[in-house]
Amino acid sequence: MTRRRVVLTADDFGYDRASGELVLELLRERAVTATTVIAASDCLPDLAPGLEAATGAGVGLHVVTNSDAGREPWRALSPEGRAAWHRGARAEAAASSAAFPEDPLDAEARCTPVAAVAEMEAQLARLEELGLHPARMDSHCGTMYGLHGNGFLPEAIGLCARRGMGLRLPRLLEPYLGEVVPDPVRSLHARAVAAATAAGVPLPAAMATSTTPRAELGSYGQLRDEYLGLLTRLPEGTSEVFLHPGADTTWARTRFGADWDKRVWEARLLRDPAWRRALERERIDLVDRW
Template identity: 40%
Template structure:
């Protein structure tokens, strides 16, 4: 079987220490892709570090909600006049479910254009698009995946939309399977490339009592990887970057960083005959 895997470090741009860690992982070939949040406070720092390291462009990690842990004042949209996306103070809502349900399609489209434009204005040309906190996928009960697929087709981008939901994501988007199937069909019709399956450590950080359980959860998913190109999503961060997070969430990010350099993880990849690639 030809099984390929993109190993993606999400959330480039949230703070300089996380940026430095992800760039090091990219430079060392430990991860094969990364994603950048243009509205995050250290997005410009991330672009500078990528250029200094001679690395290629990250994917666009579209954010329609604020990162609670990193921005005490909230994140702001790049587009102007997108009232359905913002709180009264002009920031993106912290609650991703609020962002997903309140957003209008015209405002989402304007913000997609603005975040993509922010990257292109800096000569950073992302090959693909995906969604911070899952607001485009319907995880919180309303799918915007069709809108994202059309946007990607218009701008020559691939889209992180799994062709197969898998057990965990299938539970997360219960009731939205028809919307998911429709978005997958639309992607195929428009030539938007999508991954076969998404892998991650899906348990909330507070429910993971030890590093060994996180590693076992991820390695078990490798054994079930289908043919084609799938994606492993991780959120690696050093200890100094997670002090403001809830203890379980911060610990999980530190453990995901540990996983990426764990010989047992890399032995599992070799044992399963999985080829690491940079894109779907």
């Protein structure tokens, strides 16, 4: 079997302080090879020096345009973003402290091309101010991709082309979405891949993660089996497997309860000898970028 390459990514760096510190440990152990960073995170300035020092770690910008339910909201970093995503009837009063909405559908509905470009630029600038230099970009909750009817994928492709960055947009859809892909999604994907290719934006061959909700996962073993199965379906070339490893803390349990189990289990998986053996059995080399 031909050896394949995988960027093994811990998403959501900066989601909370304890999980950020956990990701730094995983990077030092080479249990993951990359992470995507939430520029709007309040704890990022304290975590960034450790990430800057993590030699060989691939760094990506994890663009946020919505806030997760159950946690403190993230806020837009650009004036245009604050104006587009503000809450409340009085734009002038609310825009300076506006939070991103919790609902990704709401976030997409409020997004305009001008606001999208301004917010991506502002989030990228904040990472650079903290000494981080992202090699690629992707989107929290997928709001960039227009799967809910809007999105700002053309603007993201343009920014990546200008900045020489890659984009988490797989050339092959099936490992992520399954064998049955709706025609509108397949058409949107084909146009986006063609545009990114024409612009010289690097793309992964495929991407994969567990999409099963915590409520449908009976145990850690079920999650592990799902990820082991994903490895067998990756194509030749350089793909990405991304997870959301989380620290088991009072903060997380207070806000998310049992829903946090999946993040704790994904952290456990990355240190599981069975996972490491599967990577070797499948002849997969870990790299930090595609």
